[in-house]
Amino acid sequence: MAVVEFGPRLRAWAVTAGGTSGHPDSPHFNDQAERYATGNLRPVYFYPDDLKGHIERSYMPGK
Template identity: 85%
Template sequence: DYIADRATDAQKLGALETAVQRLERDFGSRQVPWGDINRYQRNDGAIVQEFSDDKPSIPVPFTSSRWGSLASFGAMAYPGTKRYYGTSGNSFVAVVEFGPRLRAWAVTAGGVSGHPDSPHFGDQAERYARGALRPVYFYPEDLEGHVERRYRPGM
């Protein structure tokens, strides 16, 4: 609302011209796909990542919730980068159907492990970026064939 109510036409056009110049400088064209700019990157287990355009990353179609995106992905450029890398938004997205039998689908941004050597460190990153939720195994019979190990506190 601030921009709509207070920015002059000249300020709006100036901001657009600056954005076009940056796209042409950094990406070679003003017609760059959003996924070439907006990226997911997880390099290691550090809480604060050091992002690099030279390291592997995944295109993400989502935007910040500020712009109305339900699957929120807040990204920005970091020192030395041209691309935007996400550090805020939904870390977990789920849909639950309540009824006689519960059914649910979910995805976790990245993976469910903070350990880079774990196979689950980034195993859901592509799925998250595609918005492809996986079934949630809720009932004991749902778990059959999907359990890597069992843990029972106190036993």
């Protein structure tokens, strides 16, 4: 589920029920179930400066 606001700077909120892999053994499988049930969406980060403080690691494909 996602909500997108278009304007000078794109903004969006979403929830991913069941995690992105869909694997019940994943530590992220149920971490958004309450958000899904209550409609409490999380922000989606589109811009590199939005990611600061919100990532575990980063990489550059092909390098």
